[in-house]
Amino acid sequence: MDTQKIMLEGAMYMETELLLAALAEPQEHVVGQWRFVEGRYHDVPIVVAVTSIGMTNAAAATALGIERFQPTAVISQGTAGGHDPALQACDIVLGKRSFDASSYRSAQEDKVDWRHMELMGSYAYDAATQSFVPQAVYYLGDERLLAAAHLAAKDYRRGRVVDGCIASCNTWNRQKERLQYLHDQFGSSCEDMEVNSAAQICQQYGIPFLGIRILSNTEFRAEEFQPESAQVCQQFVLAVAEQYGKMSNRD
DSSP states (O other), rough: OOOOOEEEESSGGOOOOOOHHHOOEEEEEEETEEEEEEETTTTEEEEEEEEOSHHHHHHHHHHHHHHHHSSSSSEEEEEEEESTTOOTTOOOEEEEEEEEOOOEOOOOOOOOOSSSSEEOOOEEEEETTTTTOOOOOOOOOOOOHHHEEEHTTTTTSSEEEEEEEEOOOOOOOOOOHHHHHHHHHHOOOOOEEEHHHHHHHHHTTTTOEEEEEEEEEOGGGTOOTHHHHHHHHHHHHHHHHHHHHHHHHHH
């Protein structure tokens, strides 16, 4: 087993095509219904996981990838919609933390008002009680992976790279008032469908994890989805993987 193998995840082919093309000596694997490709990038051992869209698929692919390929770090990357009005397309959010925006308890009231809600923790495995219980509302990004991303950010020219908070849910929110509320109330920078569930699995396995999301659009600037942002993100993530490999080799 490679001692510093990194698993790079993307939900769709458009979010993984450059990662796959960058691998030297690629080896294809199918585990369950998910595609994994092993290889090397600038002497860094990599496995690319094509997770498919959504939180359930991301969690399943992450768990299967960890069991089969034994990575020492995991990065979930891809596109996202903006929650922070200060951000715009091609800005990159480094997931210093993430949360499940669909895991909440609403207030008891007659009218539908999504503003009156309390975030709940995901049902994650607790070793102390040997059961699955609501745990952390926020999952934190790994500090060493963040440090590698900060190094890669010095050469990024397509926009800003910021530490932020990624909201994950199986929804596609386009209501500005709701987006603003999630940003103001819970600190969310952007919204995706995979990061938090992958983060939960990695925490249960004790594996360093980081979510990296590029804004493909934001309702606050009336931007439509920009597919090319997915390629820009992959190029950045390859630079992060290379920096992380260099850091590991110096240890």
